[in-house]
């Protein structure tokens with residue numbers, strides 16, 4: 592398995608597994624799941640890959656973060672009259688778990704507050720949600736409050752709904768998991784989603800449809816806290832740097848695995864230090880899956896800085912949270928601040944598949960903002 596395939600195999604969006612057992616072609620030439628995998632309570636969410644579905648380049652669109660309109664006291668999202676509300680900080684600065692709020696029932700003002708609250712906490716796990724029972728069109732309309740729904744270039748999607756990104760790992764793909772761990776010691780693959788786009792996602796939703804009893808957690812790292820942990824001198828050095836983010840390896844890996852490429856891959860430079868439009872806080876906007884090099888630096892110089900940032904954020908357990916899944920859980924995170932990785936630690940143990948849907952609204956063109964007193 593090549594380096595790029597390895598990355599792709601662990602990116603949960605990938606086209607993977609023993610294709611002869613898991614996939615077949617339907618009458619229109621689309622790849623669909625077959626056998627046990629074709630059966631699900633959430634059959635309309637099962638992934639399909641249509642090689643004939645092609646899209647042109649994404650066009651720039653105007654974006655204003657809904658969090659900017661939000662009441663900072665969150666009167667709708669965290670209403671004081673809601674006696675069922677339970678809000679638990681997972682760590683002091685990063686991550687919250689909420690029970691007693693139904694995301695599907697939020698008003699427009701409540702959704703604005705959600706965007707702001709998620710920006711302030713990085714990642715929020717909502718329990719006992721009914722979004723998975725809503726029609727797909729309804730979900731896409733809901734997500735469009737937070738930005739333009741992104742169409743993923745390579746991932747499986749429900750038939751006719753390429754704007755839904757599906758995470759799917761077959762219960763029958765055990766053999767391929769074993770061969771992965773024959774060659775690798777960890778499935779951790781830190782990334783922020785599709786950062787190669789000119790306007791990458793901000794507020795992002797992942798809902799579990801079917802998953803193991805235990806395992807398959809998602810881990811998140813706070814790249815905002817990571818930035819402020821660095822010395823002022825080092826932060827100052829990082830300011831002004833731009834990093835290339837590339838979707839080429841992902842597209843190549845999909846083609847090599849017999850998957851699809853809906854839209855030709857793009858590459859974009861983004862500032863290494865990114866300012867959040869709502870909180871005005873800075874974060875390190877790099878990830879080993881899509882970031883490639885720092886503009887204007889020689890290769891070794893770029894590698895030294897990027898690898899330092901990847902290594903330190905990957906092992907800093909004191910800026911991370913681990914989100915577990917329960918039936919109905921929806922995790923909402925801000926892709927501008929939280930990097931994440933799925934954990935493949937259950938495969939081959941309990942015969943479960945892992946099936947989740949992601950709503951991925953695109954947000955602002957990343958900007959660095961001014962170097963402030965806090966940053967120097």
Ligand SMILES: [Fe+2]
Nearest residue numbers: 782783784931
């Ligand atoms: Fe992801």
